[in-house]
Amino acid sequence: xxxxxxxxxxxxxxxxxxxxxxxxxxxxxxxxxxxxxxxxxxxxxxxxxxxxxxxxxxxxxxxxxxxxxxxxxxxxxxxxxxxxxxxxxxxxxxxxxxxxxxxxxxxxxxxxxxxxxxxxxxxxxxxxxxxxxxxxxxxxxxxxxxxxxxxxxxxxxxxxxxxxxxxxxxxxxxxxxxxxxxxxxxxxxxxxxxxxxxxxxxxxxxxxxxxxxxxxxxxxxxxxxxxxxxxxxxxxxxxxxxxxxxxxxxxxxxxxxxxxxxxxxxxxxxxxxxxxxxxxxxxxxxxxxxxxxxxxxxxxxxxxxxxxxxxxxxxxxxxxxxxxxxxxxxxxxxxxxxxxxxxxxxxxxxxxxxxxxxxxxxxxxxxxxxxxxxxxx
Amino acid sequence: xxxxxxxxxxxxxxxxxxxxxxxxxxxxxxxxxxxxxxxxxxxxxxxxxxxxxxxxxxxxxxxxxxxxxxxxxxxxxxxxxxxxxxxxxxxxxxxxxxxxxxxxxxxxxxxxxxxxxxxxxxxxxxxxxxxxxxxxxxxxxxxxxxxxxxxxxxxxxxxxxx
Ligand SMILES: Cc1ncc(COP(=O)(O)O)c(C=O)c1O
Numbered sequence: 228x229x230x231x232x233x234x235x236x237x238x239x240x241x242x243x244x245x246x247x248x249x250x251x252x253x254x255x256x257x258x259x260x261x262x263x264x265x266x267x268x269x270x271x272x273x274x275x276x277x278x279x280x281x282x283x284x285x286x287x288x289x290x291x292x293x294x295x296x297x298x299x300x301x302x303x304x305x306x307x308x309x310x311x312x313x314x315x316x317x318x319x320x321x322x323x324x325x326x327x328x329x330x331x332x333x334x335x336x337x338x339x340x341x342x343x344x345x346x347x348x349x350x351x352x353x354x355x356x357x358x359x360x361x362x363x364x365x366x367x368x369x370x371x372x373x374x375x376x377x378x379x380x381x382x383x384x385x386x387x388x389x390x391x392x393x394x395x396x397x398x399x400x401x402x403x404x405x406x407x408x409x410x411x412x413x414x415x416x417x418x419x420x421x422x423x424x425x426x427x428x429x430x431x432x433x434x435x436x437x438x439x440x441x442x443x444x445x446x447x448x449x450x451x452x453x454x455x456x457x458x459x460x461x462x463x464x465x466x467x468x469x470x471x472x473x474x475x476x477x478x479x480x481x482x483x484x485x486x487x488x489x490x491x492x493x494x495x496x497x498x499x500x501x502x503x504x505x506x507x508x509x510x511x512x513x514x515x516x517x518x519x520x521x522x523x524x525x526x527x528x529x530x531x532x533x534x535x536x537x538x539x540x541x542x543x544x545x546x547x548x549x550x551x552x553x554x555x556x557x558x559x560x561x562x563x564x565x566x567x568x569x570x571x572x573x574x575x576x577x578x579x580x581x582x583x584x585x586x587x588x589x590x591x592x593x594x595x596x597x598x599x600x601x602x603x604x
Numbered sequence: 605x606x607x608x609x610x611x612x613x614x615x616x617x618x619x620x621x622x623x624x625x626x627x628x629x630x631x632x633x634x635x636x637x638x639x640x641x642x643x644x645x646x647x648x649x650x651x652x653x654x655x656x657x658x659x660x661x662x663x664x665x666x667x668x669x670x671x672x673x674x675x676x677x678x679x680x681x682x683x684x685x686x687x688x689x690x691x692x693x694x695x696x697x698x699x700x701x702x703x704x705x706x707x708x709x710x711x712x713x714x715x716x717x718x719x720x721x722x723x724x725x726x727x728x729x730x731x732x733x734x735x736x737x738x739x740x741x742x743x744x745x746x747x748x749x750x751x752x753x754x755x756x757x758x759x760x761x762x763x764x765x766x
Contacts, residue, residue, distance in 0.1 A: 259764035
């Protein structure tokens with residue numbers, strides 16, 4: 228059967244190759260996983276089971292259950308975000324759908340979407356599927372992989388229509404605080420960019436609380452905040468996320484959503500509501516565990532002489548590696564059975580680095596770092 | 605957070621990990637970690653380090669009885685006095701004063717039900733202040749000290765994902 232040109236033109240993710248290599252090898256410890264090693268907190272799972280037992284298996288309102296939207300509105304006040312559950316929140320099938328809806332509802336074919344690199348791998352393909360042009364904006368290790376107004380200007384983003392980024396960042400673990408965000412916000416206002424801020428890792432910061440660009444003056448009206456349950460609540464498989472945006476944007480996103488998704492998974496919505504109502508302690512415990520592992524991995528890499536900037540968010544560190552990153556990752560996998568993701572699959576500026584996930588138990592981290600040390604010798 | 609609290613959290617998670625690993629996870633030096641452990645021990649916060657054992661999987665006869673004890677105090681005898689006498693027996697693994705229908709909750713360990721019963725009858729019940737004992741034998745243990753004993757599913761996440 229004929230495959231659509233726009234799909235044909237989009238190569239499969241570079242992660243795929245490493246997935247296949249890792250699956251084929253024996254005794255692999257994977258530091259290549261982009262999801263929590265914890266299960267969702269029991270209270271959230273129990274709420275899902277309870278909903279199923281009560282026979283709650285119908286669609287919900289397109290925008291998601293009203294109580295969940297109210298819960299989300301309350302939940303995000305911790306980041307000083309203020310959204311009306313009626314008109315400014317839409318519940319989606321994962322943050323992934325919220326990214327897709329942002330592109331399809333708010334970007335026109337031929338528009339330009341600026342995407343900082345290295346970056347989570349979905350943004351450029353989703354923009355292209357929506358018919359947009361992608362403008363890569365390199366970020367650099369010496370700036371801690373933060374996005375700057377200079378980088379935006381140098382890449383020509385003044386002429387772009389939209390900007391999509393994630394901080395805390397996948398793959399680098401970089402975070403941006405309010406002072407870092409201000410110049411980006413000024414740039415977006417000055418050049419009239421719509422901003423899609425993927426804040427799915429907001430709960431996982433280790434140096435200070437997360438700041439959202441949408442709280443800066445004049446930014447709420449031009450920002451879609453994308454959030455989710457996958458990372459903080461360890462609910463990846465339940466497929467639940469949301470977008471926060473001005474009413475006209477949510478209305479537009481809902482137009483696409485109602486024809487393509489109808490509503491986010493109902494069972495997941497019950498789990499999500501319980502998660503935000505009662506699982507703060509469980510999230511904090513997971514965050515503390517990640518933080519301990521983060522410090523462990525960073526200090527082990529320093530001991531080995533691998534340069535690694537102090538990643539303060541998500542569950543990734545992004546050390547430099549000697550030589551070509553793809554070759555390094557492939558050899559590390561075949562010789563020592565440790566899977567990591569080469570930085571270059573995340574785009575320009577990622578080369579020469581490795582994405583190392585610490586969403587893995589301490590025993591495996593100990594063994595994996597010992598193997599990496601041996602490999603480097 | 606202070607070093608002692610950080611170190612205590614890590615010891616609670618895994619008391620066998622090395623001081624070097626604790627230091628790495630808390631961004632402290634090994635010397636600081638050792639000092640914190642010394643302080644925790646000296647202050648009587650940490651009294652020891654033990655394995656969490658699922659005896660059902662050990663090839664050994666072992667019976668655990670949870671014993672409720674009621675006692676009668678008088679002018680000269682306080683709870684601590686009685687507790688001290690009871691705790692001295694090596695068969696008594698745990699002893700706590702509790703609120704509610706009885707005074708002490710003890711855990712008594714032996715090689716058989718008869719062994720535990722005999723110990724309670726011969727050693728504990730005759731203590732003059734003890735007015736009543738009720739023994740509950742443990743039939744199965746599902747979780748102990750935060751550790752679940754059921755088999756867990758393997759980590760079935762994709763080995764490499766975005
Ligand atoms: C930055 C970022 N955004 C979005 C997602 C997808 O999240 P969800 O599971 O909510 O679709 C991921 C998952 O890896 C991610 O890292």
